[in-house]
Amino acid sequence: MTVTPASLPEGLYNAALDLLDRNLLEGRGDRLAVIDDHGRYTYGELTERANRFANALEGLGIRRGERLLMVMLDSVDFPTVFLGAIKAGVVPVPVNTLLPAKDLDFMLGDSGATALAVSEPLLPALAPLLDRHRPHLRQVIVSGQDGHGHQRLADLLAKAAPQHQPAPTVADDIAFWLYSSGSTGSPKGAVHLQSHLMDTAKLYAQPILGIGPEDVVFSAAKLFFAYGLGNGLTFPFSVGATAVLMAERPTPAAVGKRLVEQRPTIFYGVPTLFGLLLSSGELPEKGRHNLRLCTSAGEALPEELGLRWRERMGVDILDGIGSTEMLHIFISNRQDDIRYGTSGRPVEGYQARLVDEQGQPVAPGEIGDLQVSGPTCCAFYWRKREKSRETFLGHWTRTGDKYRVTEEGYWLYCGRSDDMLKVSGQYVSPFEVEAALVTHPAVLEAAVVGAEDADRLIKPKAFVVLQPGKAAEAGLEEALKSHVKSRLTPFKYPRWIEVVPELPKTATGKIQRFKLRAGGQRG
Numbered sequence: 001m002t003v004t005p006a007s008l009p010e011g012l013y014n015a016a017l018d019l020l021d022r023n024l025l026e027g028r029g030d031r032l033a034v035i036d037d038h039g040r041y042t043y044g045e046l047t048e049r050a051n052r053f054a055n056a057l058e059g060l061g062i063r064r065g066e067r068l069l070m071v072m073l074d075s076v077d078f079p080t081v082f083l084g085a086i087k088a089g090v091v092p093v094p095v096n097t098l099l100p101a102k103d104l105d106f107m108l109g110d111s112g113a114t115a116l117a118v119s120e121p122l123l124p125a126l127a128p129l130l131d132r133h134r135p136h137l138r139q140v141i142v143s144g145q146d147g148h149g150h151q152r153l154a155d156l157l158a159k160a161a162p163q164h165q166p167a168p169t170v171a172d173d174i175a176f177w178l179y180s181s182g183s184t185g186s187p188k189g190a191v192h193l194q195s196h197l198m199d200t201a202k203l204y205a206q207p208i209l210g211i212g213p214e215d216v217v218f219s220a221a222k223l224f225f226a227y228g229l230g231n232g233l234t235f236p237f238s239v240g241a242t243a244v245l246m247a248e249r250p251t252p253a254a255v256g257k258r259l260v261e262q263r264p265t266i267f268y269g270v271p272t273l274f275g276l277l278l279s280s281g282e283l284p285e286k287g288r289h290n291l292r293l294c295t296s297a298g299e300a301l302p303e304e305l306g307l308r309w310r311e312r313m314g315v316d317i318l319d320g321i322g323s324t325e326m327l328h329i330f331i332s333n334r335q336d337d338i339r340y341g342t343s344g345r346p347v348e349g350y351q352a353r354l355v356d357e358q359g360q361p362v363a364p365g366e367i368g369d370l371q372v373s374g375p376t377c378c379a380f381y382w383r384k385r386e387k388s389r390e391t392f393l394g395h396w397t398r399t400g401d402k403y404r405v406t407e408e409g410y411w412l413y414c415g416r417s418d419d420m421l422k423v424s425g426q427y428v429s430p431f432e433v434e435a436a437l438v439t440h441p442a443v444l445e446a447a448v449v450g451a452e453d454a455d456r457l458i459k460p461k462a463f464v465v466l467q468p469g470k471a472a473e474a475g476l477e478e479a480l481k482s483h484v485k486s487r488l489t490p491f492k493y494p495r496w497i498e499v500v501p502e503l504p505k506t507a508t509g510k511i512q513r514f515k516l517r518a519g520g521q522r523g
């Protein structure tokens with residue numbers, strides 16, 4: 001081991017030391033932290049890489065509190081940059097790598113990032129935006145073979161010193177942000193603190209998953225999602241376990257291959273993927289994998305999917321609900337107490353309650369709006385005072401979900417309170433899909449709602465009114481689908497399109513989506 005673990009004086013706290021250096025202090029420096037598509041890295045090596053990156057940022061003049069936007073694929077460079085920044089007190093802001101340019105443009109501006117770290121394959125999408133943000137954006141760092149005229153991460157690491165003196169941060173300092181999509185389009189930066197990462201591991205991953213140093217974990221959800229960040233970085237690093245990181249999209253083939261070759265003990269997925277895997281023929285037989293447990297989040301896991309998976313794979317899936325605001329899961333099933341079709345019970349350390357429209361607790365068994373309280377809630381939404389006030393009510397946070405508690409005390413998901421959809425575990429705003437549809441020359445108006453597919457998972461369905469004189473020609477449906485795919489993150493496209501003469505509206509002209517939902521299940 002070449003690095004000596006760093007420490008901070010009593011009263012100070014830095015999440016990156018807790019997730020990296022503590023493993024060295026506790027004698028796990030030679031254990032594997034990361035297996036990615038290119039190599040294997042011990043805790044000693046990863047800690048050194050993070051130290052080098054922290055030093056490099058300081059050398060580039062990026063200071064404490066400044067934001068570093070991360071548009072990065074999953075590889076060892078992700079934890080290097082994320083934890084290296086946190087060591088330096090610089091605030092990493094990982095964002096979805098599949099975002100269209102307009103969203104990246106918004107995030108570059110909204111965050112006021114002074115530095116950008118980007119994986120080489122994603123640079124072409126960002127390059128045209130950079131100049132507009134130059135006044136504040138000072139450094140661009142590329143992870144990959146060719147820096148294309150920018151700083152190359154590998155060069156920065158090679159030149160920087162391997163030991164780093166951590167920034168004197170405290171538990172309540174801002175550590176990182178994650179963007180959450182809003183129903184009206186503009187994403188909200190959820191500002192998280194130094195203590196939050198480790199708290200999700202202590203409250204959820206250690207007691208509920210029973211994660212330990214012998215585990216090898218693999219998350220289909222990428223590190224830029226709050227779900228993936230906990231799954232593939234915080235949780236394994238909190239105990240010195242090994243994370244398998246994969247840059248490519250989590251197709252059934254790519255996932256099936258990792259299950260056989262890397263033999264993870266814990267696999268974290270989302271319902272859509274469990275469904276795809278089961279029908280893909282890519283899943284290993286019971287004896288050929290090493291799984292002991294799976295988790296599902298992002299959207300509700302239908303009971304049949306959980307049961308079919310257990311039958312086929314011989315391991316359970318723990319469904320649990322989390323959010324970007326709460327950082328990770330706060331209501332979950334337990335290994336010894338699983339009720340498929342429900343989210344389980346509140347995780348110890350969190351409190352959950354159901355309230356009516358007046359904010360009063362609902363009667364037992366009634367549906368109510370879910371509010372949650374716990375130590376990992378973000379401090380506020382960046383630059384969104386009004387949204388922050390609506391969402392964060394003292395200790396309680398409104399999740400925007402409807403829930404009911406069954407007689408036996410299991411929490412049952414009953415849908416979103418707003419018009420937002422959760423598709424493959426990710427938010428889709430119906431407004432956004434509608435706006436994309438109406439930019440097509442054949443479309444006058446559109447309304448998008450959620451409809452169930454064959455696995456009982458929600459997917460977007462569009463009702464469109466055509467321009468006067470246009471008829472529903474053959475090929476129109478496919479044309480509209482690809483039109484949306486080219487404008488938005490592709491998974492948001494409507495799986496079914498129904499041409500209608502008009503949309504149901506209120507007297508004030510608002511689309512009555514509930515009428516379309518009631519009328520139009522499945523396409």
Ligand code: 3UK
Pocket residue numbers: 180225226227228296297298299300301319320321322323324325327328329343399400401413416422425426427
């Ligand atoms: C929905 C669920 C039913 C629910 C997330 C685990 O999904 C995550 O965060 P997001 O901010 O979305 C939050 C919203 O997603 N949801 C999540 N999990 C479930 N609905 N059953 C579930 N098991 O509407 C919630 O309000 O994208 C999930 C860990 C961290 C996360 N950020």
